[in-house]
Amino acid sequence: MAKVLSINLSKETGVVKTPIEKGEFIENYGLQNDAHAGEWHRQVSLLGQESVDKIRKLGLIDKLEPGVFAENILTEGIVLYELAIGTRLKVGETIQEVTQIGKKCHHGCEIFQKVGDCVMPREGIFTKVLKGGIVKEGDEIALIKKEG
Template sequence: MGRLVSLNVGGSEPNPAKNSGLTTGIGKRPVDHAVTVRRPGPKTTGLHSGVVGDFIGDTRHHGGDDQAVYAYAVEDYAWWSAELGRDLAPGLFGENLTTEGLDLYNAVIGERWQVGDQVILETTFGRIPCSTFQHRMAEPRWIKRFAASNRTGAYLRILQEGSITPGARIEVIARPDHGLTIAEAFDIYMHNQQDLARLLVAEALPPQLRTDIEARLAATPR
């Protein structure tokens, strides 16, 4: 059993990491009221974020049904705080849900969370860091360091829509038997592609990611 320690929403802001005129919603801030989550639809043509009122600037790489909500754990923030030697506030990594009491590092792809009384979410994959994240953190080699840690947080799809309130309980109500964790899957995808076939055991993988993996496997000499 876990708890939602911070519910974070971001508005549109200039993106200094990208070309002039582009915007970002990575600057998420805690809210103290209930927020509605609903399926946003396709990545590029839908509502983008699954959290009502939350903004996503790079709709090519973020948002959509398979990345509708992003969660990061205070336990992993504590690990990074020790690594970086500074305090890290909830929402800094651009997550919608800052969790406590859930082992996101060992979360299994396809496990289902009930958040409060209404919402059910399903883990899909980890977060691949980008230049916007690098600029926000202002840490040397941040993209490589974040990727190497495998402490990626969890993207989630929305299985049951509803309202989420800060402080809500989070319960893992189902976990697939395949045992493939987000950390293991991310490590394989980013660093050990000889093991890519292992990822296909997870039915909850985003379809676009599965297609990419299958294409890579087909192109690999046997």
């Protein structure tokens, strides 16, 4: 079963995000109070614990806390970067659509400086919130089958 390990937010871009108990995700906007939220295609960022573990194995940093790669949602049990653009996910109460896989990284960011590498540009994904709601640690993540 794929699930949510952590919800994370920050008030500014390019910094490590802080874990929160639960997040309110707003339709066509993103995570309430997060710096990356807005009316654009990268409203929410997701990263798999499996991707974080790859960096841990490189020995770059001992402890990699949730949010260190500036992900809004840390997941487990789903290979995010293999999902196709347009894939819809039910995450907690929300429905989100994959809009982008990876991103261009600016190496001066706090994450790269702190960790020595950033997996987000290679394996992180971005979504747009189609249906808002609450997401919290332990919530299930399910693929929504396309009709037809």
